[in-house]
Amino acid sequence: MASGLIPGIIFDRVLSFMLRERREIKVNFFSDHVQILFPPTGELSRVCGISRRKLLLDLEKMECQGYIERHERVGLMTTPKGNRIAADILETDYASDAISILGPRLFQSLISAMKRTDPGSGVSRSRVKSAENKPDRHIKSRMIPLRSHTCVLCGTEFFVNDRRRKYCDSCKTQNRRTKNTALNKFRLEEE
Numbered sequence: 001m002a003s004g005l006i007p008g009i010i011f012d013r014v015l016s017f018m019l020r021e022r023r024e025i026k027v028n029f030f031s032d033h034v035q036i037l038f039p040p041t042g043e044l045s046r047v048c049g050i051s052r053r054k055l056l057l058d059l060e061k062m063e064c065q066g067y068i069e070r071h072e073r074v075g076l077m078t079t080p081k082g083n084r085i086a087a088d089i090l091e092t093d094y095a096s097d098a099i100s101i102l103g104p105r106l107f108q109s110l111i112s113a114m115k116r117t118d119p120g121s122g123v124s125r126s127r128v129k130s131a132e133n134k135p136d137r138h139i140k141s142r143m144i145p146l147r148s149h150t151c152v153l154c155g156t157e158f159f160v161n162d163r164r165r166k167y168c169d170s171c172k173t174q175n176r177r178t179k180n181t182a183l184n185k186f187r188l189e190e191e
Helices: 007-022 041-048 052-065 080-093 095-102 104-115 125-132 169-190
Strands: 027-029 034-036 068-071 075-078 147-150 157-160
Touching: 007 041, 007 052, 007 080, 007 095, 034 075, 034 080, 034 104, 041 052, 052 068, 075 080, 080 095, 080 104, 095 104
Parallel strands: none
Antiparallel strands: 027 034, 068 075, 147 157
């Protein structure tokens, strides 16, 4: 990774920050999986001791490797693959902190839910089925295809996504000059 932080270290620092400094852990429970919500990246970079830019590069790589996923306006969350790493760290290093916050029953439920995934893919089977029917949520904007047009003045073909455009770039500039020249001549004649 760019800054040398591996997923285990980032998970360790995230859990340490949430359980020891904030004294809270944000978890989404679903019928087939669990997601731990990460703190904001500004706080996370401070906790990890690296710049926010380097942290974002590390988080992007973790997202590509399938440990976390990014949701717009929500933040970063663990995936089933990331849950296995987080569950091991939570059980070995932060069990007493987590039990003091969650209680023993909820802590055991959380650990068992975090470990209950398909170990091969890193994604639970029901999420794969539901993801096939949904569009990719990582696409930020809609791509508009360029359309072929023919210039009215010179007849050359040009590509643009505006349907109303009639002139290519060179004729468009010439046309503006011609209009401005004609307008100036008209104004001079009136005076």
